[in-house]
Amino acid sequence: MYQIGFDVGGTNLKVGAVNDDKVIVARRNVAFPKGETYQNITALMAEQVRALAQELNISAKDFKSIGVATAGSIDAAGAVILHAHNLGFHNVPMVDEMHRYFPDVPVFLANDADAAALAELHAGAFRDKKTAVLFTLGTGVGGGIILGGKMFKGGMGRGNELGHMVIQEGGPICTCGNKGCIESLCTATWLIQQGRRVIVEYPISLIHEKAEGDMNLVTAKTVIDSAKEGDTIAKDIFNTYVGHLSSAIASIAVLLDPEVVALGGGVSLAGDFLFESLRERVKEKSFFKVYHEVVPAQLGNDAGIIGAAMLARNEE
Amino acid sequence: MYQIGFDVGGTNLKVGAVNDDKVIVARRNVAFPKGETYQNITALMAEQVRALAQELNISAKDFKSIGVATAGSIDAAGAVILHAHNLGFHNVPMVDEMHRYFPDVPVFLANDADAAALAELHAGAFRDKKTAVLFTLGTGVGGGIILGGKMFKGGMGRGNELGHMVIQEGGPICTCGNKGCIESLCTATWLIQQGRRVIVEYPISLIHEKAEGDMNLVTAKTVIDSAKEGDTIAKDIFNTYVGHLSSAIASIAVLLDPEVVALGGGVSLAGDFLFESLRERVKEKSFFKVYHEVVPAQLGNDAGIIGAAMLARNEE
Numbered sequence: 001m002y003q004i005g006f007d008v009g010g011t012n013l014k015v016g017a018v019n020d021d022k023v024i025v026a027r028r029n030v031a032f033p034k035g036e037t038y039q040n041i042t043a044l045m046a047e048q049v050r051a052l053a054q055e056l057n058i059s060a061k062d063f064k065s066i067g068v069a070t071a072g073s074i075d076a077a078g079a080v081i082l083h084a085h086n087l088g089f090h091n092v093p094m095v096d097e098m099h100r101y102f103p104d105v106p107v108f109l110a111n112d113a114d115a116a117a118l119a120e121l122h123a124g125a126f127r128d129k130k131t132a133v134l135f136t137l138g139t140g141v142g143g144g145i146i147l148g149g150k151m152f153k154g155g156m157g158r159g160n161e162l163g164h165m166v167i168q169e170g171g172p173i174c175t176c177g178n179k180g181c182i183e184s185l186c187t188a189t190w191l192i193q194q195g196r197r198v199i200v201e202y203p204i205s206l207i208h209e210k211a212e213g214d215m216n217l218v219t220a221k222t223v224i225d226s227a228k229e230g231d232t233i234a235k236d237i238f239n240t241y242v243g244h245l246s247s248a249i250a251s252i253a254v255l256l257d258p259e260v261v262a263l264g265g266g267v268s269l270a271g272d273f274l275f276e277s278l279r280e281r282v283k284e285k286s287f288f289k290v291y292h293e294v295v296p297a298q299l300g301n302d303a304g305i306i307g308a309a310m311l312a313r314n315e316e
Numbered sequence: 317m318y319q320i321g322f323d324v325g326g327t328n329l330k331v332g333a334v335n336d337d338k339v340i341v342a343r344r345n346v347a348f349p350k351g352e353t354y355q356n357i358t359a360l361m362a363e364q365v366r367a368l369a370q371e372l373n374i375s376a377k378d379f380k381s382i383g384v385a386t387a388g389s390i391d392a393a394g395a396v397i398l399h400a401h402n403l404g405f406h407n408v409p410m411v412d413e414m415h416r417y418f419p420d421v422p423v424f425l426a427n428d429a430d431a432a433a434l435a436e437l438h439a440g441a442f443r444d445k446k447t448a449v450l451f452t453l454g455t456g457v458g459g460g461i462i463l464g465g466k467m468f469k470g471g472m473g474r475g476n477e478l479g480h481m482v483i484q485e486g487g488p489i490c491t492c493g494n495k496g497c498i499e500s501l502c503t504a505t506w507l508i509q510q511g512r513r514v515i516v517e518y519p520i521s522l523i524h525e526k527a528e529g530d531m532n533l534v535t536a537k538t539v540i541d542s543a544k545e546g547d548t549i550a551k552d553i554f555n556t557y558v559g560h561l562s563s564a565i566a567s568i569a570v571l572l573d574p575e576v577v578a579l580g581g582g583v584s585l586a587g588d589f590l591f592e593s594l595r596e597r598v599k600e601k602s603f604f605k606v607y608h609e610v611v612p613a614q615l616g617n618d619a620g621i622i623g624a625a626m627l628a629r630n631e632e
Contacts, residue, residue: 131471145571147463147471154573155447155463164603165567169484169496169560176602178566180485226577244485250494251481255461255571257470285494288482292472 002056003312004049004066004105007112007304010034010086013041015048016302017056017063018309022123024302026055038092046101060105065312066098067108069115069304078109086228098167108311110151111159115307116264116299117144118151123311124298125262132260133252133299135162137245137267140175141183145256151314170281185244188220188266194237195223206231224270242274245280254287264297271296317380318372319628320365320421320441323428323620324386326350329357331364332618333372333379334625338439340618342371354408362417368397376421382414383424385431385620392473394425400598424627426467427475427512432580433460434467438626440614442580448576449568450613451478453561453583455492457499461572467630483563501560504536504582510553511539522547540586558590562597565610570603580613587612 002017002025016027030050033041045068053060072084079095081087087205110118117134120126126134131210132146141163145152154160163183164176172190184190194219198207206226211217222315249261261282268274279294286292300305300307318341329348332340344364349357361384369376373479373607388400395411397403412425427432433450436442442450446465452458457479461468470476479499480492488498488506500506511534514523524541527533542550577598584590595610601610615622 155574156573158573158604160573161570161603164570165481166563166601167482167485169487169563171485176603178603198393225548247482249484251567252571254477254480257472257474257476259472287477287492287494288474 001064002058002062003064003243003309005068005305005307005309005311006045006048006066007115007308008032008045008070008084008087008196009112009304010066010071013045013048014305015045015051016305017051018306023312024305024307027305028052032087034088038089038097042094042097042101047100049102060102065106065107065108065306065309066102067110067115067311068094069110069112069311071307073158074109074111078153078157079306083105090228091170093294105308106312108308108315110308110311111144112304113142114144114151114153114257115160115311116142116219116297116303117146117307118310118314119299119303119305119307120144120262120297121146121149121151122313123306124303126260129259131256131258132255132262133162133249133258134262134264135186135245135248136297137186137188137263138267139187139189141186142265146258147256151311152308162248162252163266165248165251167244167251182244182248186241186248190244190250191220191223191237191241191267192218194240195219195234198237202233204253205233207234209293220267221270224267224273228273239277242277243279246278246285249278249282250285250287253275253282253292256290257294262295262297264300264303268296318374318378319380319625320382321366321621321623321625322361322382322384322386323431323624324348324400324403325339325428328380329361329364329592330621331361331368332621332625333368334622338622338626339508342368343621344368348403350404354413356554358410358413358417361414362619365418376418379418379421381424381555381625382418383426383431383624383627384410384414385426385428385624385627387428389474390425390427390525394469394473395589397425409564412632414477422628424624424631426469426624426627427460428620428623429458430460430467430469430475431627432458432613432619433462434626434630435579435615435619435621435623436460436613437462437465437467438629439622440619441611442576443576443623446506447574448578449478449565449572449574450563450578450580451502451564452613453502453504453581454578455505462574463572467627478564478568481564482569483560483567495615498560498564502557502564506560507536507539507553507583508534510556511535511550513555514549518549521549522552523543536583537586540583540589544586544589555593558593558597562594563602564592566601566603568599573604574608576609576611578611578613580616580619584612
């Protein structure tokens with residue numbers, strides 16, 4: 001039996017058929033047709049499902065479920081995409097639309113960060129765990145929470161926005177308008193901004209050298225690699241970053257008391273250099289003496305597809 | 317049918333018999349016998365249960381349940397008080413002890429802040445709610461969480477320590493050793509410290525007048541009342557306090573998406589003056605547009621007894 005998982009992002013519309021072993025056995029990837037009506041977009045999605053069925057030599061109505069993981073906010077019933085600005089989606093009745101094409105297949109909808117946590121639960125870093133928190137560290141900070149062995153959908157069904165917890169009152173202005181949110185201090189964006197500052201202020205740093213003195217060439221990796229190679233200024237930035245992130249992790253841990261915290265997204269690719277330093281700082285700040293794990297997320301770019309495919313199981 | 321609820325604190329050992337309407341129909345209050353062995357203390361507790369039975373003209377074995385709400389930390393099984401420093405309790409097998417005296421009565425144990433939230437769920441500010449957060453603002457900051465209509469015991473059964481979430485990295489040192497925890501910024505203690513600073517620095521303030529220039533007479537109420545009466549310096553302190561508390565509330569709200577947040581403890585007695593200002597600031601900082609309520613807790617000093625009595629129902 002196969003379950004369909006869609007990962008709908010502003011750049012790519014990805015979809016896969018996932019088998020009972022939680023492996024993606026067939027997949028398709030098309031450019032997200034930005035600017036199209038949602039009806040045209042869901043028609044394109046239905047086409048992908050049919051193509052996957054054909055590839056697997058089954059009928060589309062034999063898929064056990066269809067799950068859609070999307071950027072943006074979902075209604076409490078899990079049926080409508082309320083707002084996904086970078087998709088141009090506003091009040092899109094995704095579940096009804098999919099049902100129009102596949103009336104016999106159960107359809108589920110979730111936020112992509114929540115779905116990613118669910119994917120880790122079924123097939124990644126959260127296997128055999130009941131309570132866990134996933135941070136995705138990229139341009140912004142997203143997050144998904146597992147409680148009681150289920151994807152936590154938020155008390156009122158609006159999911160979580162853990163990136164907008166405040167860890168530094170009066171800190172940098174966040175995309176949401178507040179100051180000092182996790183998202184304003186723990187993103188790749190923050191690392192890039194700091195790296196650019198170095199280009200301007202300290203022309204002899206390794207960051208400057210790696211980016212050839214060009215602000216636009218500074219990435220989070222530039223800064224982290226420079227720190228790893230021992231550059232003093234880069235190490236300073238990196239340590240400050242780890243300070244912010246460890247505060248964020250320790251804060252959520254005292255509230256939810258999780259077994260494990262996993263990090264995904266671009267920044268998490270820094271590997272042991274990041275995780276060893278981070279574990280030490282989180283430990284210092286941990287209130288509970290029995291100490292939860294801090295590990296890399298395992299599913300990377302497939303988290304959305306697998307998590308979306310697992311949405312049906314979350315309702316069992 | 318009556319359910320027994322104990323509220324075990326460092327000063328008082330309070331106990332009540334709670335009826336099906338969640339009303340305390342009989343109660344006793346004895347000084348907590350600090351320094352006694354736990355066996356002597358539980359013997360004293362058993363005595364109180366027998367006395368309540370006698371008062372109600374029933375046999376103690378007819379109590380439907382016995383619940384114990386205590387300061388300190390509880391083991392994941394909900395049977396042993398691991399550490400309650402101000403009670404002198406370390407690894408006290410409270411459930412077994414109560415069972416020795418009342419083998420036929422189900423016995424339950426919980427942290428007092430968690431129990432207080434459960435009391436609000438059954439008989440106070442959280443009635444008919446599924447998700448809610450209680451802050452108790454006193455010398456420290458405690459908190460209890462309701463998720464899915466049940467008392468949240470923490471992912472790994474260690475409850476929550478919401479007072480130790482960081483809202484101001486690098487802020488004042490907290491009792492836990494970290495800096496900028498909610499507990500270091502949102503307590504009565506913080507207000508008192510600020511008030512004392514005023515006594516030293518600004519001899520013409522209303523705080524100075526109310527406290528007769530004596531640092532030891534400054535209470536949280538002194539500061540709040542002075543702000544209410546328009547004193548500029550006191551208003552400054554009060555606004556800063558509301559800033560901290562609103563950050564704490566908004567942070568937890570983006571993570572848990574609750575229907576309602578309630579405040580208990582001494583500071584919450586400031587009433588509308590506090591709540592109106594607080595609601596406005598929380599609203600400014602809220603990520604979700606549909607806005608959860610911020611209300612006073614309703615059960616005051618009875619929260620522990622009622623919550624403890626309701627522990628049996630939380631397991632149903």
